[in-house]
Amino acid sequence: MPRALLSVYDKTGVVGFARSLRELGWDLLASGGTAQVLRDASIPVVDIAEVTGYPAILGHRVVTLHPSVHGGILADTTDASHRADLERHNIAPIDLVVVSLYPFDSKPSIELIDIGGPSLVRGAAKNHARVAVVTNRSQYGDVLDELRTSGALSAGTRQQLAARAFAVTAAYDAQVAAWFARATGEDSALTAQPDALPERLTLQLEREATLRYGENPHQRGARYRVVGERSWWSSAEQLGGKEMSYLNVFDADAAWSLVHRFVEPAAVVIKHANPCGLAVAPDIETAYKRAHECDPMSAFGGIVGLNRPMTKATALALVEVFTEVVIAPEFEPAALEVLLTKKNLRILRAAQPFRDGWSLRGVDGAMLLQDHDAPVAHTSQWQVVSTKQPTPAQWRDAAVAWVTCAAVNSNAIVLVRDSSAVGIGAGQQNRVDAARIACTRAGERAQGAVAASDAFFPFRDGPDALAAVGVTAIVQPGGSQRDDESIAAANEHGMVMIFTGQRHFRH
Numbered sequence: 001m002p003r004a005l006l007s008v009y010d011k012t013g014v015v016g017f018a019r020s021l022r023e024l025g026w027d028l029l030a031s032g033g034t035a036q037v038l039r040d041a042s043i044p045v046v047d048i049a050e051v052t053g054y055p056a057i058l059g060h061r062v063v064t065l066h067p068s069v070h071g072g073i074l075a076d077t078t079d080a081s082h083r084a085d086l087e088r089h090n091i092a093p094i095d096l097v098v099v100s101l102y103p104f105d106s107k108p109s110i111e112l113i114d115i116g117g118p119s120l121v122r123g124a125a126k127n128h129a130r131v132a133v134v135t136n137r138s139q140y141g142d143v144l145d146e147l148r149t150s151g152a153l154s155a156g157t158r159q160q161l162a163a164r165a166f167a168v169t170a171a172y173d174a175q176v177a178a179w180f181a182r183a184t185g186e187d188s189a190l191t192a193q194p195d196a197l198p199e200r201l202t203l204q205l206e207r208e209a210t211l212r213y214g215e216n217p218h219q220r221g222a223r224y225r226v227v228g229e230r231s232w233w234s235s236a237e238q239l240g241g242k243e244m245s246y247l248n249v250f251d252a253d254a255a256w257s258l259v260h261r262f263v264e265p266a267a268v269v270i271k272h273a274n275p276c277g278l279a280v281a282p283d284i285e286t287a288y289k290r291a292h293e294c295d296p297m298s299a300f301g302g303i304v305g306l307n308r309p310m311t312k313a314t315a316l317a318l319v320e321v322f323t324e325v326v327i328a329p330e331f332e333p334a335a336l337e338v339l340l341t342k343k344n345l346r347i348l349r350a351a352q353p354f355r356d357g358w359s360l361r362g363v364d365g366a367m368l369l370q371d372h373d374a375p376v377a378h379t380s381q382w383q384v385v386s387t388k389q390p391t392p393a394q395w396r397d398a399a400v401a402w403v404t405c406a407a408v409n410s411n412a413i414v415l416v417r418d419s420s421a422v423g424i425g426a427g428q429q430n431r432v433d434a435a436r437i438a439c440t441r442a443g444e445r446a447q448g449a450v451a452a453s454d455a456f457f458p459f460r461d462g463p464d465a466l467a468a469v470g471v472t473a474i475v476q477p478g479g480s481q482r483d484d485e486s487i488a489a490a491n492e493h494g495m496v497m498i499f500t501g502q503r504h505f506r507h
Contacts (some may be wrong), residue, residue, distance in 0.1 A: 005073070006038070007031035007064060007120060009103065010137060015041045015279060017098070017140040024147055029094070031116075033063050051073040061305075064116040070259035073123040076326050093302035096153075097124035101172055105227070108179040118169045125169075128162035129155070129308050135168045142300040174227045175206035187275045197369070201358070203227075208234065212243040221246035230354045232256065236327075239336060244325075246301070247272075248346060252325050258407040262307060262400075267291040270303040273346070276428065278303075278404050279420035284308040290420040291316055295441055296321075303327070319345075352427035354389055375504055382475070386490045386497040387484075390473055393418075394450055394466030394496055398475040400454035406504035408455050413462075415440040415471065417449040431455070431462050439469040446470050450496075456480040460489040467493035477503045 004026050011034065012379050018028055018038050028045040030038055038045040049055045052066040064070075072094035075082045086093065090319050099121050102114040132153045132485055134143055139161070146153055153161075177317060181198075193313035204225035214221035222246075225231055233253075238244070243397040244252075255270040267287040269277035276298035277292035292299050300322050306314070307328035318326060326339065328347040338345050361368045379395050390398065401416035408414060408426045413434040415423035423442025425434035431453065441447050447470035456479045457463060463474060463486050478499030492499035 001025055001027045002095040003027045003029060003072070003092060004098060005029045005064075005069070005094050005120070006034050006045075006098040007048075007117065008034050008098060008100040008137075009114075009117075010100040010295050011037050013137045013140055014038075014098075015310065017130070017137075018043050018045070019095075020144050021147075024144075026096070026452070027212070032060075041112045043429040045238055046393050059111075061115065064120055067091070069094070069322075070119070070123050073120065074124065074127050075130075076127065077130060086236045094106065094124075094131065096132045096134070096406065097121065100135065100137070100481060101168070101214075104172060104179075105175045108175070111161055111277045113176055114172065114274075118172060121165045121169050121261060123164035129159040132158045133161050133165045135161075135165050139164075164244040170335040171204040171206060171227050178227065178229065180435050201367075201369070203360075203367075209244070211249065212245040214246040219246070232351050232353045236348050239331065239349055240340050240343075241325075243346050244346060248325050251303040252305070252327050252348060253353075254407065256326075256327055256350060258404070259305040259307045260352055261403050261407075265308045266306075268305045269299045270305065270472060271295070271298045274408050274424070275404060276424060276455060277421055278400070280400055285314045285317065290312050290323060294421045296474040297425065299323075310319065310339070312338060315339050346431035373406060373504060375403050376500065379498075381501075383478075383499045383501070384496065385478070385487050386495060387495050388491070390496045390498065394473045397450035398452065398473060398498055402475050405452035406506065408454065408506065410505045410507060412506070413466075414448040415439070415442045415446055416452070417445060422449055428441070431457060432465060435462050435465045439465065439471075450475065452476070454506065456483065456503070457486045458482060462483040462486070463493070463495070463497070467495055472496065477501060479503070 004021055006018060006028060017038065021028060022043060023476040029048055030045050031048050035045050035047040040089060046067065048064055051068050054065045061439045068091050071091040075086055075093055077083060077093060080348060097120050099117050104112045121133055121135060121440060126129045138452045144416060146157060191489045204227040206227050207222050209223040211221035211223060213219060225234055251270045251273055255268050256275045259266050259268045264280050265284045265287045266280045267284065268275050269291050275295035277291035279287045281287035281290055301324055301422060303325040304318060304323055309332060310328040311332055312334040315335035319342055321343060325346040327350055331349060339345055356397050359370050359372050379399055384390060396419060397416045399416045402420050404421055405412050405414040409436045410426060411431045412427045413425040414421055415438050422445035423438035425437035428434040432486035442449060449471050450473040451466045451471045453476040458480050459482060475485060475498040478501060487497055
């Protein structure tokens with residue numbers, strides 16, 4: 001009779017699975033906890049301790065680690081020497097291994113580092129030419145169906161199960177490795193020392209959601225979680241609307257990251273991963289309306305992020321505009337009722353984003369790694385290089401413009417007035433064009449605005465273009481060989497110029 005070994009932490013469905021195996025003529029072995037569950041269900045089972053001659057020892061750290069178990073799993077019964085070893089040591093072959101690992105990721109600790117489970121899984125997967133391995137209860141039904149139909153599992157099925165098994169143990173090891181990396185500081189932020197970059201990163205990706213499509217409808221797309229890393233996406237709730245697409249996720253992430261860089265009530269409108277509107281205001285309704293007013297044309301089909309609960313008044317304003325996604329920390333019941341009248345509007349409730357760990361980006365066959373970019377809005381660290389000094393209002397607008405500009409694709413210019421973006425120039429190959437676009441979109445609102453540039457002005461033509469439309473202050477990193485020319489232009493136009501000393505390119 002074929003033999004199955006069951007050792008599962010998650011015992012959901014194991015009784016029904018084991019009973020079906022018995023009905024199909026299988027003998028059952030099980031580790032202590034699993035064996036007890038099966039005995040309680042009146043299913044004949046042999047405890048592993050009866051096979052090994054040892055009870056569970058060392059506080060359950062050693063249960064299945066024994067030659068009588070692993071010899072039965074790893075034996076190649078087509079090899080005469082293997083058969084001789086089995087006979088000499090009275091070891092019976094094991095044909096099916098069913099294991100679910102300790103849930104390390106749920107509450108990481110030394111005692112939840114599974115040793116016996118991964119050893120069983122890896123042994124069975126290695127010997128998949130003869131042994132089948134089941135690592136998730138979702139596989140029970142398909143395995144039983146094939147056994148009932150064919151009497152055995154095919155070589156192809158065993159190979160597929162083995163592939164899944166090695167992915168499971170790899171992901172599990174990645175969880176443990178990430179936990180140790182956090183504990184030892186190996187995943188801490190970059191320092192000035194080149195060797196602070198980790199020599200090796202253990203990355204495992206776990207699919208959390210299949211997306212409606214990729215960047216375009218003919219492309220498939222899915223969202224994966226980096227195993228061992230925290231993600232606000234893992235707990236986000238979609239309260240209404242169609243399935244998320246690849247770009248919905250990408251844009252929503254940009255909105256959520258940017259809006260949470262502000263402490264006061266703030267709203268952002270994102271289009272193609274760039275803000276086309278942002279405002280900080282005394283209340284969230286005002287913030288949203290001002291953010292939308294920055295560029296109403298671009299806001300059509302955009303993504304809205306709020307760092308305060310959605311109110312009914314804000315919802316009423318939002319539903320007047322075609323919006324793809326709205327994301328907020330909470331929704332008032334009356335606000336949600338209003339939003340749900342738009343059946344295609346994707347409504348997300350989410351926790352604050354995490355900004356620790358590395359920033360990763362894929363290139364062909366490789367990954368780029370850096371630490372997260374965090375624009376400094378503490379104006380005390382900035383240097384006023386112009387003759388004219390900024391007013392308190394200009395300081396406030398400079399901080400809003402600077403934080404917003406860091407979230408805009410380079411080359412980037414952002415104009416802000418009264419804590420609201422009034423013109424944004426994004427993704428240009430030269431800084432003057434970025435300035436012209438921002439000024440054109442601002443129109444008369446550029447009068448009295450503060451401009452932020454994500455990198456230094458290589459020539460004075462950028463400040464000249466901003467001065468021509470009435471911009472009264474510029475915040476920029478500085479560091480150009482021609483900084484003196486830009487400073488001179490600011491002084492000639494009676495403008496304020498502030499250097500931050502920090503560039504914020506974004507590609």
